[in-house]
Amino acid sequence: MARVVVDVMLKPEILDPQGQAVQRALPRLGFEGIADVRQGKRFELEVDGPVDDAALARIHEMAETFLANTVIEDFVVKVES
Amino acid sequence: MTARIGVVTFPGTLDDQDALRAVRLAGAEPVSLWHRDKDLKQVDAVVLAGGFSYGDYLRAGAISRFSPVMETVIDQARSGMPVLGICNGFQILTEAHLLPGAMLRNNHLHFICRDQKLRVENAETAWTADYEQGREISVPLKNMDGRYVADERVLDELEAEGRVAFRYLDVNPNGSLRDIAGITNAEGNVVGLMPHPEHAVEPLIGTGGTDGLGFFTSILRRLVAA
Numbered sequence: 001m002a003r004v005v006v007d008v009m010l011k012p013e014i015l016d017p018q019g020q021a022v023q024r025a026l027p028r029l030g031f032e033g034i035a036d037v038r039q040g041k042r043f044e045l046e047v048d049g050p051v052d053d054a055a056l057a058r059i060h061e062m063a064e065t066f067l068a069n070t071v072i073e074d075f076v077v078k079v080e081s
Numbered sequence: 082m083t084a085r086i087g088v089v090t091f092p093g094t095l096d097d098q099d100a101l102r103a104v105r106l107a108g109a110e111p112v113s114l115w116h117r118d119k120d121l122k123q124v125d126a127v128v129l130a131g132g133f134s135y136g137d138y139l140r141a142g143a144i145s146r147f148s149p150v151m152e153t154v155i156d157q158a159r160s161g162m163p164v165l166g167i168c169n170g171f172q173i174l175t176e177a178h179l180l181p182g183a184m185l186r187n188n189h190l191h192f193i194c195r196d197q198k199l200r201v202e203n204a205e206t207a208w209t210a211d212y213e214q215g216r217e218i219s220v221p222l223k224n225m226d227g228r229y230v231a232d233e234r235v236l237d238e239l240e241a242e243g244r245v246a247f248r249y250l251d252v253n254p255n256g257s258l259r260d261i262a263g264i265t266n267a268e269g270n271v272v273g274l275m276p277h278p279e280h281a282v283e284p285l286i287g288t289g290g291t292d293g294l295g296f297f298t299s300i301l302r303r304l305v306a307a
Contacts, residue, residue: 015188021190069143072230
Protein backbone atom coordinates (compact mmCIF):
# COMPACT_ATOMS: atom_id res chain seq x y z
CA MET A 1 0.00 0.00 0.00
CA ALA A 2 1.34 3.41 -0.90
CA ARG A 3 1.34 6.38 1.43
CA VAL A 4 0.50 9.87 0.29
CA VAL A 5 1.10 12.78 2.65
CA VAL A 6 -0.86 15.99 2.55
CA ASP A 7 0.72 18.85 4.48
CA VAL A 8 -1.59 21.75 5.30
CA MET A 9 -0.27 25.11 6.51
CA LEU A 10 -1.96 28.40 7.29
CA LYS A 11 -1.15 30.93 4.59
CA PRO A 12 1.84 33.09 5.54
CA GLU A 13 -0.27 36.23 5.99
CA ILE A 14 -2.69 34.56 8.45
CA LEU A 15 -1.91 35.09 12.15
CA ASP A 16 -1.05 31.75 13.83
CA PRO A 17 -1.47 32.23 17.60
CA GLN A 18 -0.88 28.51 18.25
CA GLY A 19 2.50 28.66 16.54
CA GLN A 20 3.31 31.84 18.47
CA ALA A 21 2.42 30.20 21.78
CA VAL A 22 4.81 27.36 20.98
CA GLN A 23 7.53 29.79 19.95
CA ARG A 24 7.15 31.79 23.18
CA ALA A 25 7.48 28.62 25.25
CA LEU A 26 10.76 27.56 23.64
CA PRO A 27 13.16 29.91 25.53
CA ARG A 28 11.54 28.91 28.82
CA LEU A 29 12.47 25.33 28.01
CA GLY A 30 16.02 26.31 27.14
CA PHE A 31 15.65 26.17 23.36
CA GLU A 32 17.07 29.45 22.08
CA GLY A 33 17.39 30.90 18.61
CA ILE A 34 14.01 30.02 17.09
CA ALA A 35 12.71 33.21 15.48
CA ASP A 36 9.28 31.95 14.47
CA VAL A 37 7.06 28.87 14.67
CA ARG A 38 4.05 28.08 12.55
CA GLN A 39 1.86 25.08 13.25
CA GLY A 40 0.28 23.01 10.51
CA LYS A 41 -1.48 19.70 9.93
CA ARG A 42 -0.17 16.53 8.32
CA PHE A 43 -2.50 13.91 6.86
CA GLU A 44 -1.08 10.47 6.05
CA LEU A 45 -3.24 8.66 3.53
CA GLU A 46 -2.80 4.93 2.96
CA VAL A 47 -3.99 4.43 -0.59
CA ASP A 48 -5.49 1.22 -2.00
CA GLY A 49 -4.03 0.38 -5.38
CA PRO A 50 -1.45 2.29 -7.39
CA VAL A 51 -0.77 5.97 -6.82
CA ASP A 52 -1.05 6.93 -10.47
CA ASP A 53 -1.97 10.29 -11.95
CA ALA A 54 -5.68 9.60 -11.53
CA ALA A 55 -5.28 8.70 -7.85
CA LEU A 56 -3.13 11.78 -7.26
CA ALA A 57 -5.67 13.97 -8.99
CA ARG A 58 -8.38 12.61 -6.67
CA ILE A 59 -6.24 13.24 -3.61
CA HIS A 60 -5.51 16.73 -4.84
CA GLU A 61 -9.23 17.35 -5.17
CA MET A 62 -9.80 15.90 -1.69
CA ALA A 63 -7.18 18.21 -0.22
CA GLU A 64 -8.59 21.23 -2.00
CA THR A 65 -12.22 20.66 -1.06
CA PHE A 66 -11.91 19.11 2.40
CA LEU A 67 -8.52 18.62 4.06
CA ALA A 68 -7.52 22.25 3.53
CA ASN A 69 -9.64 25.38 3.51
CA THR A 70 -7.94 27.23 0.69
CA VAL A 71 -9.35 30.55 1.91
CA ILE A 72 -6.83 30.40 4.76
CA GLU A 73 -4.56 27.40 4.09
CA ASP A 74 -2.05 26.12 1.53
CA PHE A 75 -1.39 22.43 0.98
CA VAL A 76 1.26 20.18 -0.53
CA VAL A 77 0.68 16.60 -1.71
CA LYS A 78 3.65 14.21 -1.55
CA VAL A 79 3.92 10.50 -2.42
CA GLU A 80 6.00 8.78 0.27
CA SER A 81 6.52 5.28 -1.04
CA MET B 82 -50.61 29.47 8.38
CA THR B 83 -47.55 30.80 10.09
CA ALA B 84 -43.99 30.52 8.81
CA ARG B 85 -42.06 27.30 9.41
CA ILE B 86 -38.48 27.82 10.52
CA GLY B 87 -36.15 24.82 10.64
CA VAL B 88 -33.28 24.39 13.09
CA VAL B 89 -30.62 21.83 12.15
CA THR B 90 -29.19 19.44 14.73
CA PHE B 91 -25.79 17.98 13.90
CA PRO B 92 -23.98 15.61 16.28
CA GLY B 93 -22.40 18.11 18.68
CA THR B 94 -24.93 20.92 18.19
CA LEU B 95 -25.68 22.54 21.56
CA ASP B 96 -27.99 25.44 20.93
CA ASP B 97 -30.71 23.89 18.79
CA GLN B 98 -33.25 23.89 21.63
CA ASP B 99 -32.61 27.56 22.37
CA ALA B 100 -32.95 28.38 18.68
CA LEU B 101 -36.22 26.43 18.40
CA ARG B 102 -37.49 28.25 21.49
CA ALA B 103 -36.50 31.65 20.05
CA VAL B 104 -38.38 30.79 16.85
CA ARG B 105 -41.47 29.88 18.88
CA LEU B 106 -41.26 33.02 21.05
CA ALA B 107 -41.13 35.12 17.89
CA GLY B 108 -44.40 33.52 16.80
CA ALA B 109 -43.19 31.16 14.07
CA GLU B 110 -43.48 27.39 13.93
CA PRO B 111 -40.21 25.72 14.93
CA VAL B 112 -39.24 22.59 12.98
CA SER B 113 -36.40 20.26 14.02
CA LEU B 114 -34.14 19.13 11.18
CA TRP B 115 -31.67 16.25 11.40
CA HIS B 116 -28.23 16.38 9.80
CA ARG B 117 -28.66 13.05 8.00
CA ASP B 118 -31.88 14.06 6.24
CA LYS B 119 -31.83 15.78 2.90
CA ASP B 120 -35.47 16.73 3.33
CA LEU B 121 -36.07 20.17 4.84
CA LYS B 122 -39.73 19.39 5.71
CA GLN B 123 -40.95 22.33 3.66
CA VAL B 124 -39.53 24.96 5.99
CA ASP B 125 -39.41 28.58 4.85
CA ALA B 126 -36.06 29.36 6.48
CA VAL B 127 -33.26 27.55 8.28
CA VAL B 128 -31.20 28.30 11.38
CA LEU B 129 -27.83 26.58 11.79
CA ALA B 130 -27.39 26.62 15.55
CA GLY B 131 -24.29 26.88 17.69
CA GLY B 132 -22.23 24.06 19.16
CA PHE B 133 -19.39 21.85 18.00
CA SER B 134 -20.77 19.89 15.08
CA TYR B 135 -18.87 16.66 14.44
CA GLY B 136 -16.62 17.69 17.32
CA ASP B 137 -15.17 20.51 15.21
CA TYR B 138 -12.66 17.94 13.97
CA LEU B 139 -10.51 19.01 11.02
CA ARG B 140 -11.78 22.62 11.23
CA ALA B 141 -14.85 24.10 12.90
CA GLY B 142 -17.80 23.40 10.61
CA ALA B 143 -15.73 21.59 7.97
CA ILE B 144 -17.30 18.14 8.27
CA SER B 145 -20.90 19.31 8.73
CA ARG B 146 -20.64 21.27 5.53
CA PHE B 147 -20.74 17.92 3.69
CA SER B 148 -23.69 16.45 5.62
CA PRO B 149 -26.81 15.46 3.64
CA VAL B 150 -28.93 18.25 5.14
CA MET B 151 -26.38 20.84 4.05
CA GLU B 152 -26.54 19.72 0.42
CA THR B 153 -30.16 20.85 0.41
CA VAL B 154 -29.54 23.92 2.57
CA ILE B 155 -26.76 25.10 0.22
CA ASP B 156 -28.97 24.59 -2.85
CA GLN B 157 -31.94 26.36 -1.31
CA ALA B 158 -29.84 29.20 0.10
CA ARG B 159 -28.48 29.83 -3.39
CA SER B 160 -32.06 30.10 -4.63
CA GLY B 161 -32.96 32.62 -1.97
CA MET B 162 -34.09 30.71 1.11
CA PRO B 163 -33.16 32.65 4.27
CA VAL B 164 -30.43 30.97 6.35
CA LEU B 165 -29.05 32.20 9.66
CA GLY B 166 -25.81 30.69 10.99
CA ILE B 167 -25.05 31.35 14.63
CA CYS B 168 -21.53 30.63 15.93
CA ASN B 169 -20.84 27.07 14.72
CA GLY B 170 -23.52 27.76 12.10
CA PHE B 171 -21.50 30.77 10.91
CA GLN B 172 -18.43 28.55 10.68
CA ILE B 173 -20.41 26.05 8.60
CA LEU B 174 -21.62 28.83 6.27
CA THR B 175 -18.05 29.98 5.58
CA GLU B 176 -16.88 26.39 5.06
CA ALA B 177 -19.78 25.94 2.61
CA HIS B 178 -18.70 29.14 0.82
CA LEU B 179 -22.19 30.60 1.25
CA LEU B 180 -20.37 33.40 3.07
CA PRO B 181 -16.83 34.58 2.25
CA GLY B 182 -13.81 34.35 4.54
CA ALA B 183 -13.07 31.80 7.26
CA MET B 184 -13.19 31.36 11.02
CA LEU B 185 -10.05 30.62 13.02
CA ARG B 186 -9.00 29.95 16.61
CA ASN B 187 -9.37 33.07 18.81
CA ASN B 188 -6.18 35.14 18.74
CA HIS B 189 -5.68 34.69 22.52
CA LEU B 190 -6.35 30.92 22.28
CA HIS B 191 -8.92 30.95 25.09
CA PHE B 192 -12.54 29.89 24.98
CA ILE B 193 -14.47 33.07 25.68
CA CYS B 194 -17.88 33.52 27.25
CA ARG B 195 -19.24 37.02 27.87
CA ASP B 196 -22.07 39.43 27.21
CA GLN B 197 -21.05 41.17 24.02
CA LYS B 198 -22.10 44.54 22.67
CA LEU B 199 -22.67 44.68 18.92
CA ARG B 200 -23.71 47.31 16.45
CA VAL B 201 -26.23 46.32 13.79
CA GLU B 202 -24.53 47.65 10.68
CA ASN B 203 -27.02 46.31 8.15
CA ALA B 204 -30.72 46.33 9.03
CA GLU B 205 -31.81 45.28 5.56
CA THR B 206 -31.08 41.56 5.64
CA ALA B 207 -33.79 38.92 6.01
CA TRP B 208 -32.72 38.47 9.64
CA THR B 209 -32.18 42.08 10.75
CA ALA B 210 -35.07 44.10 9.33
CA ASP B 211 -36.65 44.62 12.76
CA TYR B 212 -33.56 46.52 13.98
CA GLU B 213 -32.66 50.06 13.12
CA GLN B 214 -29.36 50.59 11.38
CA GLY B 215 -26.74 51.48 14.00
CA ARG B 216 -28.67 50.00 16.91
CA GLU B 217 -26.48 48.68 19.69
CA ILE B 218 -27.48 45.33 21.13
CA SER B 219 -26.07 43.06 23.82
CA VAL B 220 -26.14 39.28 23.36
CA PRO B 221 -24.08 36.40 24.80
CA LEU B 222 -20.90 35.33 23.04
CA LYS B 223 -19.19 31.98 23.60
CA ASN B 224 -16.65 30.47 21.28
CA MET B 225 -13.20 29.07 20.70
CA ASP B 226 -12.93 29.66 16.96
CA GLY B 227 -14.43 33.09 16.49
CA ARG B 228 -11.70 35.00 14.65
CA TYR B 229 -13.10 36.12 11.32
CA VAL B 230 -10.50 36.44 8.57
CA ALA B 231 -10.63 37.20 4.87
CA ASP B 232 -8.14 38.79 2.52
CA GLU B 233 -8.02 42.56 2.15
CA ARG B 234 -9.86 42.52 -1.16
CA VAL B 235 -12.79 40.58 0.30
CA LEU B 236 -12.86 42.77 3.42
CA ASP B 237 -12.94 45.93 1.29
CA GLU B 238 -15.72 44.46 -0.81
CA LEU B 239 -17.77 43.55 2.29
CA GLU B 240 -17.35 47.08 3.67
CA ALA B 241 -18.17 48.75 0.35
CA GLU B 242 -21.33 46.70 -0.15
CA GLY B 243 -22.55 47.09 3.44
CA ARG B 244 -22.19 43.35 4.01
CA VAL B 245 -20.56 43.68 7.42
CA ALA B 246 -23.84 43.07 9.22
CA PHE B 247 -22.57 43.29 12.84
CA ARG B 248 -19.48 44.74 14.46
CA TYR B 249 -18.08 44.18 17.95
CA LEU B 250 -18.29 47.22 20.21
CA ASP B 251 -16.07 48.09 23.21
CA VAL B 252 -13.95 44.96 22.88
CA ASN B 253 -12.95 42.70 20.04
CA PRO B 254 -13.24 39.32 21.77
CA ASN B 255 -11.30 37.14 19.35
CA GLY B 256 -9.12 39.15 16.97
CA SER B 257 -11.66 39.25 14.14
CA LEU B 258 -10.42 41.48 11.35
CA ARG B 259 -12.03 44.95 11.30
CA ASP B 260 -14.07 43.97 14.42
CA ILE B 261 -16.41 41.92 12.26
CA ALA B 262 -18.94 39.92 14.29
CA GLY B 263 -21.21 38.91 11.42
CA ILE B 264 -21.69 39.25 7.68
CA THR B 265 -24.32 38.72 5.02
CA ASN B 266 -24.21 37.50 1.44
CA ALA B 267 -24.89 39.96 -1.36
CA GLU B 268 -28.58 39.01 -1.53
CA GLY B 269 -29.13 39.44 2.22
CA ASN B 270 -30.78 36.04 2.71
CA VAL B 271 -27.75 34.33 4.25
CA VAL B 272 -26.46 35.85 7.50
CA GLY B 273 -23.81 34.52 9.87
CA LEU B 274 -22.60 35.83 13.21
CA MET B 275 -20.54 34.56 16.12
CA PRO B 276 -22.55 35.93 19.10
CA HIS B 277 -25.79 34.22 20.13
CA PRO B 278 -29.04 36.16 19.68
CA GLU B 279 -31.04 33.01 20.53
CA HIS B 280 -29.73 33.27 24.12
CA ALA B 281 -31.16 36.78 24.56
CA VAL B 282 -34.86 36.36 23.87
CA GLU B 283 -36.29 36.29 27.39
CA PRO B 284 -35.64 38.67 30.30
CA LEU B 285 -35.06 35.80 32.73
CA ILE B 286 -31.97 34.33 31.07
CA GLY B 287 -28.84 35.30 29.15
CA THR B 288 -28.11 39.00 29.26
CA GLY B 289 -31.42 39.68 31.00
CA GLY B 290 -32.58 41.51 27.88
CA THR B 291 -34.36 40.50 24.71
CA ASP B 292 -32.00 42.14 22.23
CA GLY B 293 -31.69 38.92 20.23
CA LEU B 294 -35.38 38.43 19.55
CA GLY B 295 -35.27 40.83 16.59
CA PHE B 296 -33.52 38.22 14.45
CA PHE B 297 -36.46 35.88 14.75
CA THR B 298 -39.19 38.51 14.47
CA SER B 299 -37.40 39.94 11.40
CA ILE B 300 -37.50 36.66 9.54
CA LEU B 301 -41.06 35.95 10.59
CA ARG B 302 -42.20 39.33 9.30
CA ARG B 303 -40.34 38.74 6.05
CA LEU B 304 -41.88 35.30 5.54
CA VAL B 305 -45.40 36.28 6.47
CA ALA B 306 -45.24 39.27 4.14
CA ALA B 307 -43.91 37.11 1.28
